[in-house]
Amino acid sequence: MQLKGLVRFFTILLILYSIYELSFTWVVRSHENKMQSKAKSFVAQNYANADETLKDSVYKARLKRLLDSTKDVTVHYSFTGPVSYQKAKEEELNLGLDLQGGINVTMEVELSGLLRSMANNTKDPNFLKALENANVRKANSSADYITLFVEEYKKLNPNGRLASLFATGNQDRIKVTDSDDKVIAAIRQEANDAFDRTFRVLRTRIDQFGVAQPNINPDRDRGVITVELPGVQDEERVRKYLQSSANLQFWEVYKIEELQNSFVAADQAYNAIVTGSKNTPATTTPADTTKAATTTPADTSKTGKLSEEMKKDTGKKAADTTLSGKRSLMQEFFKPGLTVAIKDTDALRSYLNMEEIRSAFPSDAKFAFGIPARDAAGKQEKVVPFYVLKTNGSEKPPMEGEVVTSSRPTFDQFGKPSVSMTTNSVGSRQWEQITRRSYEQKRPIAIVLDDIVYSAPIAHNGPITGGNTEISGNFTPEESTDLANILKAGKLPAPAKIVQEQVVGPTLGENAIHGGMLAFGISFLVIFILMLVYYNTSGWIANIALILNLLFTIGVLTGLGATLTAPGIAGLVLTIGMAVDTNVIIYERIKEELSKGKGYIPAVNEGYKRSLPPVLDAHVTTLLTAIILFSFGLGPVKGFATTQIIGILLSLFCGILVSRWVTAWFTNKNHHLEYFTPLSKRIFKHASFKFIEYRKVAYVISFIVLALGIGAIFNGFDEGVEFKGGRSYVVAFDKDVTKDVEKIREDLTKSFGEAPVIKTIGANNHLDITTSYQIENTSPETGTMVLNKLKEGLHNYIPANKSFEKFDKENVIGRTTVLPTISDDLKSGAKWATFWSVLIIAIYIFIRFRDWRYSLGTIIALLHDVLVTLAVFSFLKNVVPFPLELDQHFIAAILTVIGFSMNDTVIVFDRIREYSHQMLGAPKEVVINKAINETLSRTIMTSLTVFLTILILFLVGGEVTKGFAFAMLIGVVTGTYSSIFVAAPILVDLGGKRALAASNGSTGNEKPATKTKPAIAKH
Structure with a gap:
């Protein structure tokens, strides 16, 4: 093996990398367990007699406080130095919602409002009717909304020009003389910008949930944004917060000198609270769990104990006092420039909400935080500015975002980045009044979106009239672009609505983890033992490759920031079954060579050499289906596909290169591995079953399957909620x-x-x-x-x-x-995924074997497998004691079955191709029979390992994957059957008497290197 040094290097590197990546998960769990113990101890000491609802509320709030306050605590060390808890949390293995509970929503960005806005809210009846028709068609069409609108408008007004609708409100981009194509391009550009603005607003809002690992995936082409919020259970808050309109406001800001007395009074009140000299009643009711996170300090009258807990748990030093020995709000929380550490914002907000401290500030004061600044290197700082907004006693701000008509990044007269903003006539008057007060009083104007201050400029050059404003400052080009987008987002004509929502309770998550890990452990143990029982000492090589494959897969998943879901665990279980497939193919070939009387080393070399083409073919076909599944899947199914893709690639590395290196190492030590056991010597020895002779019986069975598959369509299916809404x-x-x-x-x-x-x-x-x-x-x-x-x-x-x-x-x-809108999209995606899987595999087989008969045989075998699975799910839906539903998991199973079936079929096809060279002149029936018999041991062993792992997943893996596992069980059986009785035999009846072509372009007329008779001596 020429590359053994390189293989050894990469193997060791991958081992170290995987252990390093998984170490983050270990240290994070260790740290969180410590904080959980502290939170429980706090509740036990201070709320021993409280009801369970209050205890649970305080525990969650206390735990959140402890985790927030220790974000910067060093919990690990990397090659670059100390690693904080926050950084380690970002690097740990992500668990999906189905494993830890939480909320998953798919949001669709609505573009009808954008079109209305761009058309200057025209009352044109054709325009309004086209919008209405496009909305109706969107529910059952995969086309994008703009295409649907244009089609509907042209139906209603064939001679109408789009420029006449959109030029008035978009004079800087669209002219009255522009063609429809140019107008459509401008609309699409604005739609893309609107999607990005909506995504930015959602991302900022999601940050407010305090989720350590939110997963936000925008899909601009489909106009949807998928959001996962692990650990969040308050669905009403999520729904309300994510779907609310953007709230852009302009407020006046208190100057720091106006608040000096307020901060002194606030310091005195704070000192009385935290030193225990004044008892503070709870400011929330026991049932107010949504506010618990921001009111914990006030949740107890035992403030002396609370002070001690703060000293120990939040990292605050007892020495953080004023010269008089008192605790100071300013010293505890504020940094120079009236900034606050991000990790302290929740704690500060909760203190400011206490009546004793709140009353120290003016009655019209409203507290807000800004966005983190960036240093010279562009790195986000760990502090945010603190603002006290001046409301003048009104809940309505002096100006709101609806008056902003446009904004864009530009450069001022000195060439520095700035932002140009234009308002309508109402906004012009409001802006003049605000800027007049700002100029006269040198008072900042806070630009606030969703209660976050993005900028606070001062009108230095007098009141601004006319509605055109240039906002300048020490902006970077990126910051000016962001601010311009924020000002645009104030209108947000393309809001997002929730079209799919999933809430998983912690109980279901715990059950999914327990079932998945139990299935994983049992499967690993069963396959581990089976390899030793069937392959003797060489089984240890397969098991070493299996262990490394799993370690590398989980390590790479962690390193890529992928999310492990219950289907992802199913993917790991399936990886266990398929990871040994490479070794099974190689070992069966080595056993054949040894049975022919070859020496140990030549047999091993020949086994690895001749196994490479079928191994590559089998893995490529499986990989293709996994990639297609990843492209069309959503959420957990995408996680399954990710796991499968990584597992397949690493299976090739471990099964071929690592196994070969370890085998060579044993050989160099004069330790020859054993490939036979008494059991494996007897099974399928000299197999000479006449499969081809029974092909007509198989054809009859296949026609029955075809009839049942068609009948299943009329009999109907139980569609999961994903498909029917x-x-x-x-x-x-x-x-x-x-x-x-x-x-x-x-x-x-x-x-x-x-x-x-x-x-x-x-x-x-x-x-x-x-x-x-x-x-x-x-x-x-x-x-x-x-x-x-x-x-x-x-x-x-x-x-x-x-x-x-x-x-x-x-x-x-x-x-x-x-909602029905997304369910139709999912059904359409599922159909296309299945179609492309079959077609792409058929094309690959044609390219690989250069014979259309192999491709046609492949398509027939795959359709056979799909129809069998469909028939079972249709006719047994009311028979079996568990749900048989058509959903994303079912599609994942179908595509996996397609890949697995091709895995089997390709092995047989490869052997047929090989024997077509060796047995020139022999009847096709003889060649195919011999190929099937010679690969029978491998086919059964692979099918058995996969079947056992899926059976274990079905029995103990939990409800989330039960339907998937059942479909896979059916698929493994029918895939094995179709490879032997459908795909291969059909080659006999295709192409008349023409010989089977080989992939190297042979015509079938070459002279055999050896006589035919020795080549078929076993028959």
Whole structure:
């Protein structure tokens, strides 16, 4: 092996890299466990007699405070120096919502408002009707909204010119004489800009949830933004906050000299609180869990103990006092320039909200934080400016974002970056008044979006009239661009609405982790033992490759910042089964060479050499389906595809290069590995089954499968909520309700006015209830209304005195909402994913084998596998005791089945190609029979390892992956069958008497190097 030095280097490097990446997860868990213990200790000492709701609220708030205050504490060391908790948290292995609970939403950016705005809110009836028609078509079309609008407008007004609609409100970009194509290009550019602005606003809002690892994925082409918020459970707050209109405001700011007496009084009040000289009552009710994070310091009258806890837990030093020995609010929290460390903003806000401290400031004062500045190197600083806004007793600001008509980054007269802003006539008058006061009083004007101050300029040159303003300062070009976008976002004509929503409770997450890890552990143990039982000492090489493959896969996932989901764990379990496939192919070939009487070293060399083409072909076909799945999938399914892609690539490295290097190492030490055991010597020895002779029987079976597959379409399927739209709730009861499902359905039908779909899921006290009630209603309060209807329908099974809040928190442990718009997109994506998988694999097979018969045989075999799986899911949907639904997980299973089936088929095809060279002149039936028989041991072993791992996943992996695992079980069996009885035999009846071509371009007329008879002596 010429590259063993390089292989050894990369193997050691990958081991160190993976261990290093996983070390972040370990130190983060260790640190968080310590903080959890401190939070529990705090609750136990100060709230021993409180009710559970208050304890839980205080615990969460206290834990958040402790984690926030220790963001900069060193918990690890890297090659570049100390690593803080915050940095380690960013580098740890991300867990998906289905593993830790939280909320996932898919938001669609609406462009109808943008078009109205660009058309200057025209009342043109054709324009308005075109918008209406485009909105209707969007629900069932994969085309983008602008294309749909243009098509509808042209239908209504074939001779109408788009420039006549859009030129008036966009004179700087569109002229009356512009062609429709030019206008459409301008609209698309503005739509892209609007999407980016909406994304920026959402990203800033998401930061306010305090989630350590939010996952935000914009997809501009589809006009959607997917947001994952691990650990967040307050869906109403998320829904309201993310869907609210952008709130751009202009406020006057108090000058620091105006607040000197206020800060002195605030210091005195703060000192009285934290030193225990004054008891402070709670400022929130026990049930106010949403505000607990910002009011913890006031949640106890035991302020002496609180002070001690602060000294120990927040990193504040007891010596942080004034010369008189008193604690100072200014010294505790504020840095030079009236800035505050980001990690202290929550704590400061909670103190400022206390009545004793709040009363020290003017009654019209409103507190706000700015955005972090950047140093000369462009690195974000760890402090933010603090502002006290002057409201003059009004909740409405002097000017709001709706009056801003345009803004853009530019340069001032000195060539420095600035921002140009234009307002309408109303805004012009308001802006003149604000800037007049700013000029006369030297008072800053805060530009505030969603309660965050982005800039606070002063009108130095007098009041600004005419509505045109240049905002200058020490901006970088990037900062001026950001501010211009913020000013544009004040109008936000393209808001985002939630079209898909999933809430996973912590209980479901814990069950998913437990089931997934149990399946992972058992699968690993079973395959580990099987390799030793079947391959003797060489099985240790396969197991070493397996261990390294798993270590590298998890390490690389962590390094790439990928998210591990329950389907991702399923991908790891599947990786266990497929990782040994490479070794199985190689070992079976080595066993063949040894059986022919070759010496140990020549047999090993020949085995690795001849196994390379089929191994590459098998992995490439599987990789292609995984890439397609990644392209079309969303959320957890994308996580599964990511895991599979990485696992496949690393399987090649470990199975071929690492295994070869370790084998060579043993050989150099004069330790020859054993490849046979008494069991493997007997199984399939001299197999000579006449598969081709039974192909007509197989054809009959295939026609029956075809009929069943077509029949399945008419029989129908249970579509998951992802595909049909609706709201799905996983409800936990206090007792077994499996016998009461029909009665529950009747009660819910009365409540909803329509029959829901109810399935048992997991334990006998869990039901999955799906309804389309009010699914078209997208108003913020709809979710609460539907949940109330659900509780009303379950009144016979829920304690009568249980409140809505408790029902929501304790009984509803998971929920999913999908609007019809996104469900149609998902169905369309699923169909295209399946189509492209089959087509691309067929093209690859044609290129690889240069014979259309191989491609056609491949397509028929793959369609056979898909139809069998569809038939099973259709006709057994009401038979098996678990849900068989068509959803994203089912599509993931179908594409994985396609890849696995091709894995099997390619191995047989490769051997047919090889024997077509060696057995020139032999009948095709003989060549194909021999190829199938010679690869039978490998086919069965691979199928067995994958089947066992999927069976274990099905039995103990949990409900999230049960449907996926069942589809895979069907697929493994039918894939093995189709490779042997469909794909290969069909080559006999295709192309008449023509010989099977080889990939190197042979015509089938070459003279054999050896006689035919020895080549088929086994027959």
